[in-house]
Amino acid sequence: MKSLLVMSGKGGVGKTTVAVNLSVALSKKYKVGLLDVDIHGPNVPKMLGLGGKTLQYANGRIMPVSYNKNLDVVSMAFLLEREDTPIVWRGPLKHKAIAQFLNDVEWEKRDFLVVDLPPGTGDEAISIAQLVKKPAEAIIVSTPQEVALLDVKKCIGFARSLNVKVLGLIENMSGDIFGSGNVKKVADNMHIPFLGSIPMDRKIAISGDTGKPIAEGGKGEFSKIVERVITLGGQENTD
Numbered sequence: 124m125k126s127l128l129v130m131s132g133k134g135g136v137g138k139t140t141v142a143v144n145l146s147v148a149l150s151k152k153y154k155v156g157l158l159d160v161d162i163h164g165p166n167v168p169k170m171l172g173l174g175g176k177t178l179q180y181a182n183g184r185i186m187p188v189s190y191n192k193n194l195d196v197v198s199m200a201f202l203l204e205r206e207d208t209p210i211v212w213r214g215p216l217k218h219k220a221i222a223q224f225l226n227d228v229e230w231e232k233r234d235f236l237v238v239d240l241p242p243g244t245g246d247e248a249i250s251i252a253q254l255v256k257k258p259a260e261a262i263i264v265s266t267p268q269e270v271a272l273l274d275v276k277k278c279i280g281f282a283r284s285l286n287v288k289v290l291g292l293i294e295n296m297s298g299d300i301f302g303s304g305n306v307k308k309v310a311d312n313m314h315i316p317f318l319g320s321i322p323m324d325r326k327i328a329i330s331g332d333t334g335k336p337i338a339e340g341g342k343g344e345f346s347k348i349v350e351r352v353i354t355l356g357g358q359e360n361t362d
């Protein structure tokens with residue numbers, strides 16, 4: 124099993140959108156686990172149309188929520204009774220929760236574990252990097268704006284400081300509003316693979332809000348990104 128950590132320097136650049144759609148696209152061919160460790164803002168269930176579902180326990184194990192036969196999901200949101208309940212936890216408690224999400228779920232039989240992280244260089248990313256089974260690689264998402272690019276470089280440095288290899292960069296919200304091409308430039312300058320560019324598209328925003336991932340349609344940007352992830356050695360046979 125290969126772990127793919129979806130990270131970003133800045134918030135709101137589309138990590139969850141990427142994590143969800145990448146997982147859906149991967150699940151067309153592979154067995155995938157999707158772990159939402161954004162404890163303060165767990166958006167994965169909503170974007171997959173799984174809002175209101177809860178985690179079940181059986182024989183001391185956590186049973187993930189199935190999205191389809193190849194994609195299982197675990198999120199803090201499945202433990203909250205109400206969507207608008209805030210979680211007020213410090214680092215050690217978050218670390219414990221993340222350890223349980225990793226250890227008490229049978230992720231092993233999957234080809235990929237995709238992890239959706241909160242933005243920046245916080246506790247969750249440090250915990251995941253320490254606790255996740257190796258090999259783990261980072262997929263870093265950024266918009267093309269200048270302000271975001273500085274944070275990409277910071278995020279690359281952060282991943283490396285955690286001994287997590289950067290698999291590649293993704294440009295999201297590419298187009299007239301934020302520009303395009305800047306993330307590829309950073310990737311080229313830093314000799315990191317560029318995984319692809321996703322346009323700013325109202326359909327993507329709506330698909331997130333309605334819980335109907337755009338990658339279900341196949342053949343889009345996300346399936347191209349998946350091909351690149353696989354070509355770069357993202358897939359490991361677990362048999």
Ligand SMILES: Nc1ncnc2c1ncn2[C@@H]1O[C@H](COP(=O)(O)OP(=O)(O)OP(=O)(O)O)[C@@H](O)[C@H]1O
Nearest residue numbers: 134135136137138139140296322323324327328331
């Ligand atoms: N390419 C896109 N085109 C249009 N809207 C998008 C695109 N990518 C993401 N969005 C929308 O932008 C918002 C933020 O995206 P998302 O929640 O995936 O970001 P995030 O990086 O996970 O945020 P956070 O840092 O809060 O976890 C969402 O409403 C999402 O639907």
Ligand SMILES: [Mg+2]
Nearest residue numbers: 138139161166
């Ligand atoms: Mg998010």
